[in-house]
Amino acid sequence: MDKIVVMGAGSWGTALAVLLAEKGYPVTLWEYKKERAEKLLAERENPLYLKGIKFPDTLSVTSDIDGLLEGAQCVVFSVPSQVLRGVIESISPQITKDIVLVNTAKGLEVSTGMRLSEVMKDEVMGKFHKNIVVLSGPTHAEEVANKIPSTIVAAGNLENAKKIQELFNTGSFRVYINEDIIGVEIGGAVKNCLAIAAGMADGMEFGDNTKAALITRGIAEITRFGVELGADEKTFSGLSGIGDLIVTCASKHSRNRHVGDKLGKGMKLQEILDEMLMVAEGVPTVKAVYEKSKSYKVSMPILDAVYKVLYEDANAKEMVKKLMERDLKEEFY
Ligand SMILES: NC(=O)c1ccc[n+]([C@@H]2O[C@H](COP(=O)([O-])OP(=O)(O)OC[C@H]3O[C@@H](n4cnc5c(N)ncnc54)[C@H](O)[C@@H]3O)[C@@H](O)[C@H]2O)c1
Numbered sequence: 001m002d003k004i005v006v007m008g009a010g011s012w013g014t015a016l017a018v019l020l021a022e023k024g025y026p027v028t029l030w031e032y033k034k035e036r037a038e039k040l041l042a043e044r045e046n047p048l049y050l051k052g053i054k055f056p057d058t059l060s061v062t063s064d065i066d067g068l069l070e071g072a073q074c075v076v077f078s079v080p081s082q083v084l085r086g087v088i089e090s091i092s093p094q095i096t097k098d099i100v101l102v103n104t105a106k107g108l109e110v111s112t113g114m115r116l117s118e119v120m121k122d123e124v125m126g127k128f129h130k131n132i133v134v135l136s137g138p139t140h141a142e143e144v145a146n147k148i149p150s151t152i153v154a155a156g157n158l159e160n161a162k163k164i165q166e167l168f169n170t171g172s173f174r175v176y177i178n179e180d181i182i183g184v185e186i187g188g189a190v191k192n193c194l195a196i197a198a199g200m201a202d203g204m205e206f207g208d209n210t211k212a213a214l215i216t217r218g219i220a221e222i223t224r225f226g227v228e229l230g231a232d233e234k235t236f237s238g239l240s241g242i243g244d245l246i247v248t249c250a251s252k253h254s255r256n257r258h259v260g261d262k263l264g265k266g267m268k269l270q271e272i273l274d275e276m277l278m279v280a281e282g283v284p285t286v287k288a289v290y291e292k293s294k295s296y297k298v299s300m301p302i303l304d305a306v307y308k309v310l311y312e313d314a315n316a317k318e319m320v321k322k323l324m325e326r327d328l329k330e331e332f333y
């Protein structure tokens with residue numbers, strides 16, 4: 001690889017850029033704020049998001065868009081889902097058909113309900129859609145950057161997924177492949193919404209039983225939704241399904257679980273978001289999933305409850321009572 005561009009210098013973009021640069025690839029990390037890009041270059045680390053992780057010599061930083069993709073063979077997107085379209089639009093004239101585009105953001109676009117690879121296809125006019133790969137799984141940036149053994153899935157057509165598997169794989173970052181883009185994207189997007197519910201349970205000081213219930217019934221909801229959208233059911237028992245749901249519902253690093261925790265303790269959503277430096281993708285995505293699940297007639301009671309607490313000011317404890325008192329049913333149907 002002669003050049004890899006990583007768009008987005010938050011926690012995940014920085015962790016992935018460092019991982020690739022440590023493998024010896026020339027990497028350009030793009031940050032949209034000029035003063036922040038200059039600070040990253042001067043300090044050769046990103047103390048705001050990943051304190052103590054030094055930038056290898058092969059990593060450069062810029063906020064320039066002009067000529068950014070010149071000579072690049074791979075572009076990795078690590079910006080929040082709701083700004084992805086605008087970011088791709090800004091570089092779209094520079095995207096040639098040989099460049100592999102890798103999305104690592106997790107969410108659905110609220111204004112269209114699209115999966116993010118659909119947004120990407122839309123922006124490159126469908127011409128290069130075979131070159132779109134989704135990289136998703138249970139991987140908090142803080143742990144990946146500190147070389148804690150982690151696993152992830154590259155989803156796309158076999159040829160490109162294999163390229164990305166080899167590009168990113170390291171001794172502490174093991175990359176699997178899967179051709180089911182829909183399943184991998186839906187798992188990564190919807191788990192963030194369910195993790196808000198798990199956080200609420202923590203905030204209300206419920207126990208391990210509740211957490212296990214939310215994870216297990218949560219993956220049932222994600223699977224029903226994904227299969228209806230065309231995903232392969234078995235993807236949800238994999239890393240980007242149950243794997244990512246477990247890590248996000250349980251981890252001290254999770255921003256989505258954190259939002260839920262504060263809601264469960266009685267804080268208002270806007271207050272919580274105002275205090276946060278990082279994006280919590282479940283907050284916008286729950287809107288898109290709520291709308292889409294209604295139009296596809298998929299039953300998602302936990303997701304509905306999260307939506308109502310976030311956007312209709314419902315009381316979290318009341319929603320738990322309602323969930324527990326629903327009509328009794330069989331476990332699988
Ligand atoms: N942090 C993780 O552990 C992790 C792991 C896997 C996937 N992801 C996903 O990666 C994506 C990015 O997450 P993150 O954790 O790096 O977020 P973050 O909050 O740490 O950083 C977000 C980045 O996006 C940039 N940004 C914000 N608004 C922008 C705009 N309008 N235009 C361009 N850039 C903008 C910010 O400057 C920042 O660099 C999310 O979809 C997240 O779900 C994160």
Ligand SMILES: O=P(O)(O)OC[C@H](O)CO
Nearest residue numbers: 137138139253254255256
């Ligand atoms: O911190 P969260 O909750 O946004 O989750 C980050 C990653 O998606 C975990 O795989």
